[in-house]
Amino acid sequence: MTEQLTLSRALNAGLRRSLADNDRVLLMGEDIGTLGGVFRVTDGLKAEFGADRVIDTPLAEAGIVGTAIGLAYRGYRPVCEIQFDGFIYPAFDQIVAQVAKLHYRTGGNLVLPITIRVPYGGGIGAVEHHSESPEAYFAHTAGLRVVTCANPQDAYSMIREAVASDDPVLFFEPKRRYWVKGDVDFEEEALPLGSARIVATGSDVTLVAYGPLVATALDAALAAADDGLSVEVIDLRSLSPVDFDTVEASVRKTGRLVITHEAAQSGGIGAEIAASITDRCFYHLEAAPQRVTGFDIPYPPAKLEEHFLPDLDRILDAVDRVMGRENSLTGWSAS
Amino acid sequence: MSSATSVDKSVDGEKPELAHKQFEEPRSDLPGLGGSDRGGPDERGPEEELVQILTPMGERISQPVLDTWVADVDGDQLVSLYEDMVVVRRIDVEATALQRQGELGLWPPLLGQEASQIGSARALRKDDFVFTSYRENAVAYARGVQLVDLVRVWRGTAFSGWNPFDVGMATPQVIIGAQTLHATGYAIGCQKDGVDSVAVAYFGDGATSQGDVSEAMIFAASFNAPVIFFCQNNQWAISEPVGLQAVRPIADRSPGFGIPSMRVDGNDVLAVMAATRIALDRARTGGGPTFIEAVTYRMGPHTTSDDPSRYEDGAEHEEWAAKDPILRLERYLESAGILTDEVRAAVKTKSDEVAREFRAECVGLKNPEPLSVFENVYAAPHSGLERQKRQYAAYLSYVEGGTR
């Protein structure tokens, strides 16, 4: 059955199905029950499954994730909601020092099927700590799977796969795309959680994006086509592991790589992809891989966010750069 | 100081270098005292343990301990407290309207919490320092923050509306509870410097669940820091009722950390002021930290983005409307013959003027320069960031040149 849903309703449908399929699945978080979450992703689930399974917790992120670990010891599959990206840090210790490492530390005896949902990214004119992209911290941490959806279909399928995963999953939700509609096939044969998806085929440039910027990347590919360029767009979907095989195959074909994400550049996902693909495809590259990212600054105030977020024009400028066309840095020198 | 327990005596009888305060039984002379032997909410209604000077009907009742701390508050000062409360409510209403009109991105109303904020902030000295959450716009007003500076962060033009050192007030904190540790550290600094300034942490009922707040109380108690934990229990943390954060009154929590507490009617400006003065006096004279729970109600939504109809019970709202902080002071001032038509008119003129100025300055706020995003990331130059800034400058002139 197929239905038109917004990304947030698709997540809601995926969570409902997960709750129905397995009675060890629990949802926990701040304001997720009666209110249905500040983005309404869990709307109606408390009424349907009860306060025992859709749990409004005290206001404490370390508490949410820490108690989820204890519940995992008892065989539960907790799905934790962190209300906004910038509020995950009180739980950072529990995630990095505990969730990520306990399977290893227990010699594999303990599994941690914990999903941590995080609305992330900017572009909604929010106040501080409400627009961040902290995914690289977690992708840098062994033991965590890190994924992000970009459309309603993947939202529905990937949240179910994340909840079903015996590994802990950081599930990043592109909050500015919550209201974007798309077809959701509830019986879709989902791609494995760790795989990327080619969302537009092309032959000149490989453009890698994920989460909120996939839509922007697709727009850029359309605009580039008007300029006679053929851009292949890859929705990465998984940030740990990265599906390098898919990216490699594309770059072997195009010879050029542009990566875009909202998160700051240094030490980011783009750096990892650029390095790994350079290693794998060195002799196929026609130009140095380019990153179009947020700057290495804190996310700025709302009235300045357009001067932080990668957009269509900045992506096209990088496409021009890898194509050797005139671009903003033509003739530029560092001095 | 009680000598019954001596935790700071080292084995050989020498005082350790950092002489921590000996454990002290919560002081029994504080009104609305939180002690370990108190009954839970089931044994005692929350109402009767609230300390109050002004009843909701505006009657002034005798409260022997508190009265002495506000004995100096004369008619003029009462009018001035009243004026502040009326003005901040007006600012709040105006800001909500500005948000609805698209001039502000968001606004967290303080409606209903005027007495908690004005009563406490007006008790402070200039050299005291406050660390607040996002909702304490009345505290900011009382600290002397300029009107336009109240809205910068909500309009999205800056992350800090003012220089903290100009007004003795930190940049409002969005990360729930974090500021309680900052206040405690500031207080430890005051103590080390031998000054009698006090740090005040403002936070909500929801915040008391955060680990940071417990850690702040532990540090404050261990170092006997001159800090006040001022908790506005407005009954809600977004949609979550206070009962989810605390199964006993919030004021019951700090005594376990060795910090005495008071539970005051947060809609009674005089009771709040008296309690704050007691806590300030303790802090200034080496008495250490105090916890104040100001029991109040969030009469508006959590923020302008919130829809309380999804979770709030209308009857409870009505009940609290009858305990309005401004209304009760008004009633008292009327019965005392202080609120003359003249005074009323003057307060109205003042709040009209403030509202007009507030709106005009808000609407007049310009967006900052694009390249300012790179400023103040570091105190010293950073080569990597400099490079990004220059490249982005090149990009901006390239796109403005119309090439792309």
Ligand SMILES: Cc1ncc(C[n+]2csc(CCOP(=O)(O)OP(=O)(O)O)c2C)c(N)n1
């Ligand atoms: C660390 C953190 N987690 C979650 C939030 C989201 N949030 C903002 S305000 C709020 C409720 C706070 O309630 P309370 O402490 O009672 O203060 P009030 O808003 O009632 O003044 C929540 C959960 C946040 N800002 N920071």
Ligand SMILES: [Mg+2]
């Ligand atoms: Mg509250």
